[in-house]
Amino acid sequence: MQKMKMRKMPGVSMSGRLFCAVYLLFWLMPSSGFAQSVSQTDAQKKAADDASTSGDIRDCQLSSVANLSATAGNVDRDKLAQSINNCGKVANSENHSTYWRSDAFKKIGESYYHLDDLSNAMSNLNKAIELDRTNATAYYARADVYQKMGDARKAVSDFESAASYGDKMGKMNGYQRIALIYNDQYNYDLSIAYLTKAIEIASPLTTDPTLGFMYKVMMANLYKNRGTIWSNKGDSVKAQEDYKKSLDLK
Missing domain, CATH: 1.25.40.10 (Tetratricopeptide repeat domain)
Structure with missing residues (x-):
């Protein structure tokens, strides 16, 4: 971020x-952690998502490169908006696995962060963590939001979770x-x-x-x-x- x-x-x-x-x-990549207590249906969805080389997940991953560029100081508001739109198709779809939906919400949160919309950043990062409590990168991203909001205590807590997972x-x-x-x-x-x-x-x-x-x-x-x-x-x-x-x- x-x-x-x-x-x-x-x-x-x-x-x-x-x-x-x-x-x-x-x-930029999804967190390696993933809760083991997933339903067989969700596991099947994840297998299908992992094997996919096209469609919504690919579009989300490619467009979220705008977050990487923004982190390096090159904020392109149009590309960030496109990333939010593309990743939203994954995050809000029950057809995709919990793992990839959590990752998509995390990427949306990062995009809103770079757009200085901390409210929407926090909302989407909360959703990412609710879907996957072991999503280390979501905790790290949310810690950045807390820190920008001036809440050092919660930032430390989320950085601890990011380190843990x-x-x-x-x-x-x-x-x-x-x-x-x-x-x-x-x-x-x-x-x-x-x-x-x-x-x-x-x-x-x-x-x-x-x-x-x-x-x-x-x-x-x-x-x-x-x-x-x-x-x-x-x-x-x-x-x-x-x-x-x-x-x-x-």
């Missing part, structure tokens, strides 16, 4: 451009977003704790033969962010240690 206009850590950039691009592609990428980013909220509240101990959680997840992934380079970029930014918080807290020794770790990964 669109970058939040919130106070950043002094001297800290959130993530490298390469990481951002890969990360956004991960979050998400894959490792989702967990790392959920924890980092929570850390940034606590930094804004000058709660440096909790901010450090959540960044440490993110680092612990990312660390063993840096040797991945395919995505290791991406996790190294993430790790470098996580260490840099944590170093800044140590500095804010008044611990220059630990701050320098983290800054060095960040530089060693670049």
Whole structure:
């Protein structure tokens, strides 16, 4: 979703451009979590939806690229409106599975967010979560809405849910977003704790033969962010240690 206009850590950039691009592609896709207690009929619908290479689901997925562009700062209101229309055909149709309907409502919510219509964004993201309580990306998107509305407590709760239900990428980013909220509240101990959680997840992934380079970029930014918080807290020794770790990964 669109970058939040919130106070950043002094001297800290959130993530490298390469990481951002890969990360956004991960979050464009539906959540990997899906409740197991679905009816056989719904399971059959999902199988049919998964196998489909045309029709409403394809149109929703393709047009929702407008959300990705908006996140990068290129807001095209006409394309966002088209995404809402196309994804609405999936979200509001009983012919599609709960999984894909939840994903469609999430994408509609994201589009409304980029259009600065927070009321409709919240309404559709609530529907996404009601349909699939394990939709990690919907929680993450709703957390962005809460944060833009100024409700940090609910934003933290949804980022926690996103981390709980998400894959490792989702967990790392959920924890980092929570850390940034606590930094804004000058709660440096909790901010450090959540960044440490993110680092612990990312660390063993840096040797991945395919995505290791991406996790190294993430790790470098996580260490840099944590170093800044140590500095804010008044611990220059630990701050320098983290800054060095960040530089060693670049």
